[in-house]
Amino acid sequence: MTRSSLRGALALLAALWAVGATGLVAFAVPADAGGSDTTWSVVPADANGPDGRSVIDVELAGGQEVTEHVAVINRSTKPVVFAIDANDGYLTAKGYFDMRPSDATPADGGAWIEAPDKVTIPAGATSVVPVKISVPGNVTPGDHPAGVTASVETISGQVRVQNRVGVRVNIRVTGAYVAKVAVTGLRTEYTWSWNPFAAGSVDVTYTVANVGNIRLAPDSRVRTSAFVGESGWDDTSEAKTREIMPGGSREFTARVTGVWPMGPITTNVVAIPSPAGKSLPGITAERVAIDTMVWALPWPQLALLALLILVFLAIRVTRSRRRRRIEKLVELRAEQMRVMRA
Structure with a gap:
């Protein structure tokens, strides 16, 4: 092997190790460790066992603390040692909840959670793990997402794989809540119909950012206005129910049909956010509107x-x-x- 080939092989091995070091977190569903007979699940619980919740929601003032519980259920036919980890939560590009890797130092809500490092659970048994949440006294009010996982590591060749199953923990710090969004990056493109007797469509892309301090579930209204009339699009898909975390953003797309190419076409996007999770009486987010124009001639x-x-x-x-x-x-x-x- 030449020196350059050796360097390439080492780089590939390092990349495989980095990719395999941590798996995505599965929330509230059973998981198996790399195809072995180790299967387990993690659910919210009280001191006596699973309590039927799907996530843990806590609302605390700065300086307060509370002890919650998660139940780790070993569905395997052998005893298993599970590593318990807490870290900050975030949303993926598609709007699904995930956690930072276990080797990353938590910087927000995950840093406020204390749990045992490991727990050994007999085959087919359930262990209730206490989770202590202590909110510092000088943190920003609003939502600080986090999560708790139980994980098992496996070795596949020379790659270490960490399989994690977790519970989402929504930590809301009381105070002055701010519900606010910003809409940016509005782009439109007209698509002509091959049939001259049929109207075309306008493809719309825009980004909604949460610039407040609480989780928001966005809804959108898209309207186009042309020389021969108006057309509209409402987001009726499940995507509108996926929230945006404070400081986060999501890109949305829409296709407005029935638009005739008769010169300038104005597109108006209105973002209509509402607080996600527990209702907050008196807290509403203002609608934010943005518009742009595209020319479409009737070719x-x-x-x-x-x-x-x-x-x-x-x-x-x-x-x-x-x-x-x-x-x-x-x-x-x-x-x-x-x-x-x-």
């Missing part, structure tokens, strides 16, 4: 018009030539008759 319709004009001209030319030919034949026949009479 298919103009092409059809041009074709009709060409057909019309061709018919006129053909008729004119036919008329002249008939006139010449009539003149020739008349000339022949004169010759015959003479």
Whole structure:
């Protein structure tokens, strides 16, 4: 192996190790460790066992603390030692909740959680793990997402894989709540229909950022205004129910159909956020509107018009030539008759 090949192999091995060091967190569902017979799940609990919740929601003032519990259920046929970890939570690009890797130092809500480092659970048994949440006295009011996981490490070749199953912990610090969004990056593109008798569509892309301090669930209204009327689009998909964390943002797309290309088309986007999770009486987020304009000329319709004009001209030319030919034949026949009479 040459030196350059050796460096490439080492770099590939390092990349595989980094990729395999931590797996994504599965929340509230059973998981297995790399295809082995180790299967487990983690759910919210009280001191006696699972309590039916899907997430842990706590609301505390700065300086307060509370002890929650998670139940780690070993569904395997052998005893398993699970590593317990707490860290900050975040949302993926698709809006799903996840946690920072276990080797990352928590900087927010995850740093306020204390739990045992490890727990050994017999086959088929359930262990209730206490989770102490202590909020510092000088933190910013609002939502500080976190999570608690139980994990098992496996070795596949030379790659270490950490399989984690966790419970989401929504920590809300009381105080002056701010519900506010910003809409940026609005882009529009017109798509013509191949059928000149059908309208086209406007593809809209925009970003909604949560610039407040509580989780928000956005809803959107997209309207287009053109020379021949207005069209609209409402987000009826499940995507609108996925929240945006404080300081986070999400990109949205929409397709407004039934838009005729008759020159300038104005697109208006209105973001309508509402607090996610526990209701907050008196807290509402203001609607934020942004608009832009795109030009769309009726090329298919103009092409059809041009074709009709060409057909019309061709018919006129053909008729004119036919008329002249008939006139010449009539003149020739008349000339022949004169010759015959003479």
